[in-house]
Amino acid sequence: MQRMDWDDLRFYLAVARKGSIRGASGVLAVNASTVSRRIDAFEKKLGVRLFDRMPTGYVLTPAGADILESAENIEDEVAKLDRSVIGRDTQLSGSLRVTLPTALATHLLMPDFATFSRGYPGIELELALSSEEFNLSKREADVAIRITPNPPEYLVGRHITKISKAVYASTGYLLKHDPKKYPQLSRWIGWGDQERHPQWVKDSNFPKTPVHHQADDLLVQLEAARSGMGLAMLPCFMADPVTDLQRITSHTLANCGDVWILTHKDLRATARVRLFMDFMVKAFAKHKKLLTGQYSTEIEQENLDQPALA
């Protein structure tokens, strides 16, 4: 009797989710031809067609949809097993994958990561910087630094600090414009929908200033502001160290977010995870005033470590 290769389910799941061989080959980190051939072989072994080959890609047949739930349960259980193995690891070595927002890494923490890597060369630090959130349950990352009001209950960790934003513009822009006196003549660099006056503008100090530029990426917004395109609402930790930019309002905008450092429950006992989290808590303490926007002469010193990137 020909037995099933459990690993085929991993291929099946990737194709089912991505809807294409190529897409699946990406997440599986193998060649597309391998995916194609293994799906074919899997269907042959089962004696059932799992996917319809549409011009647009692979779509599940009814039989293929039937097994999706089981396959996902298996995936969850494998992840759990994986965490249980890593969870009892007392070695200060091995890989450690950390996910965090791009901006925090590039504008604040990169030197700290470098220091950590230098101090613990046995730990292979991998950064997962992406707009998408990596799933700690699936062990797509071991530690997450997130900006979120309240983290999910299955993650454990510490609240680091609140984070502040303020309104910035370039020195050059402010020579030609006065948003306080003539708000309608200034321009917002915004994000999200193509509205002139979205909610966040109405809530701001300049509700009458229209949005004229769109950029979903904070780094791009910062560069746009720096080039004198208009006003931008930016996190203080990013904008304060940039000498070309200055705050328009002296006070900061609170409740912009809370920074958390988190790991999965199953990983909290893992030595290198604890070590890294403790290290980062200390590192964040150094940056606290920058993050909360309490600009002071101390910040000037920080600047030395924080060259404006990009």
Added chain:
Amino acid sequence: MQRMDWDDLRFYLAVARKGSIRGASGVLAVNASTVSRRIDAFEKKLGVRLFDRMPTGYVLTPAGADILESAENIEDEVAKLDRSVIGRDTQLSGSLRVTLPTALATHLLMPDFATFSRGYPGIELELALSSEEFNLSKREADVAIRITPNPPEYLVGRHITKISKAVYASTGYLLKHDPKKYPQLSRWIGWGDQERHPQWVKDSNFPKTPVHHQADDLLVQLEAARSGMGLAMLPCFMADPVTDLQRITSHTLANCGDVWILTHKDLRATARVRLFMDFMVKAFAKHKKLLTGQYSTEIEQENLDQPALA
């Protein structure tokens, strides 16, 4: 990031259960060296030693024991998935694995299996004849014919018939012995423990006849009785067709067992499973008098199809 091969878990489970590489290689149907190498590689990938290499075999480390439960959950889910695939199969083709007690196959049903195979050449009938019970949940078999008072609830099927035993001896033996008049001078061919008068003897018509021969296999008991070694308590369907043997007591011993034909809930809609079960119900109907011990002239006709095997 190096991802886990889910199929390694199959190897891990087999070794964990069998406690040895060699034993695992048997159930996995691969060479022992493959198992050895894959376990090594798996441990290396995880960075954890799962087994201690003891002289007596492989035993789980604490870390190895940690993942056992997850691995078993995965196995269950794979089996469920497997059944769900096969459960919607409407083709009258493919493999069909049937498990049943050896005696029923060799002494009664073999011609029926042959007829079925001839009638449906597309269905690849596999017989799993063994003393151990095959697990239908794990799809070690698709259909089971079992002698059991009440089948487990997750299996569905039909009660076929009660089965009867009687006491038999060879014609030659009865010329020299008279168990009814001199029970102590006769000898039982028994099974199980090495007792002279076990419970089943006390419950029989010849409680004073001692057990002098031991054979756990029914076929061996039958052959022993046929050779004139003594009395044997045998299923009527096996002994009645053998002309050398004759019943000592005219009445049969009821409550000896109930025959069931069973399949897993998930497989009851599968075309070839239904077909086979219906076929076997009809086949059993032909054998009913033989099974229940209602010996008659009809049995003589049956005999033509039932050459004494072994």
Added chain:
DNA sequence: TCCATGCGTTGCATTATTGCATAAATCAAA
């Protein structure tokens, strides 16, 4: 219509995995 783009499959060379035969190690019994 033509071209550019994105996707899946196929041939071929390379790499990895497997089975077989054998060696080494351990334990039980003589």
Added chain:
DNA sequence: TTTGATTTATGCAATAATGCAACGCATGGA
């Protein structure tokens, strides 16, 4: 202690799986 049986690990040859590059096919836009 020796012998025999059982089990795991390793060298080598055969087999199977994989990656790469090229191709065919469909779609959408100029």
